[in-house]
Amino acid sequence: MTPANEKFPRSLLAIMAFFSLLVIILPLVFWFRLDYYEVCPTCAREREVQDWLIPFTRTPYYTYTQIEDTPLTAELAKLHYVDQHQHHWLIIRGVGPGNDEIIGEGVRVAPGLITPAIAPFVELLHKYTDPETEAYWFARMTHPQQSDFVRKVAEQITTESFADGEAFRERLRALKSSERRLLIARWGRVYEPQERTPPRLLYQRTSR
Numbered sequence: 001m002t003p004a005n006e007k008f009p010r011s012l013l014a015i016m017a018f019f020s021l022l023v024i025i026l027p028l029v030f031w032f033r034l035d036y037y038e039v040c041p042t043c044a045r046e047r048e049v050q051d052w053l054i055p056f057t058r059t060p061y062y063t064y065t066q067i068e069d070t071p072l073t074a075e076l077a078k079l080h081y082v083d084q085h086q087h088h089w090l091i092i093r094g095v096g097p098g099n100d101e102i103i104g105e106g107v108r109v110a111p112g113l114i115t116p117a118i119a120p121f122v123e124l125l126h127k128y129t130d131p132e133t134e135a136y137w138f139a140r141m142t143h144p145q146q147s148d149f150v151r152k153v154a155e156q157i158t159t160e161s162f163a164d165g166e167a168f169r170e171r172l173r174a175l176k177s178s179e180r181r182l183l184i185a186r187w188g189r190v191y192e193p194q195e196r197t198p199p200r201l202l203y204q205r206t207s208r
């Protein structure tokens with residue numbers, strides 16, 4: 001065998017080895033990845049996170065993040081209802097590694113923060129009620145037991161129209177009362193969050 005003949009198969013082998021390695025490594029790279037959304041329960045911003053993990057570990061070698069305002073973030077900024085803060089990110093949900101479902105603490109407060117109806121609901125509260133009423137609803141938006149209760153009231157009341165403030169307040173009282181009954185039926189005991197005036201989002205860890 002001449003040296004020239006020997007050289008060709010070796011380089012071919014090297015190329016084959018390289019591609020075989022890629023076939024093994026590439027699926028591992030994509031499999032060991034976390035892809036999830038988080039929410040900050042102070043300003044209602046959302047964050048998308050991708051963690052690229054060292055295979056068979058939970059250690060990321062690269063993390064991609066992107067923060068986005070939600071409609072509620074803009075409404076809170078308009079009303080000056082956000083204090084200076086460090087974002088406190090709570091995982092809502094996502095996938096990884098592979099097809100594993102990720103569900104985090106944020107899933108229980110997300111309904112009161114990222115549902116589209118929440119921002120117009122806050123606008124109506126500000127327009128037609130007093131700071132104490134606003135504080136009542138703000139304290140519950142980020143409450144793990146009551147976030148969904150706020151979402152239901154917001155989704156209903158923002159589809160209706162009101163002749164004046166009294167009509168809105170009357171409807172709010174009625175919706176609150178019927179949804180509260182459902183809330184108590186669901187949980188048995190409902191833990192009431194602290195309220196703060198002027199209104200702020202007040203995240204509380206679950207008390208159950």
Ligand SMILES: [Zn+2]
Pocket residue numbers: 040041042043044045085086087088
């Ligand atoms: Zn924040």
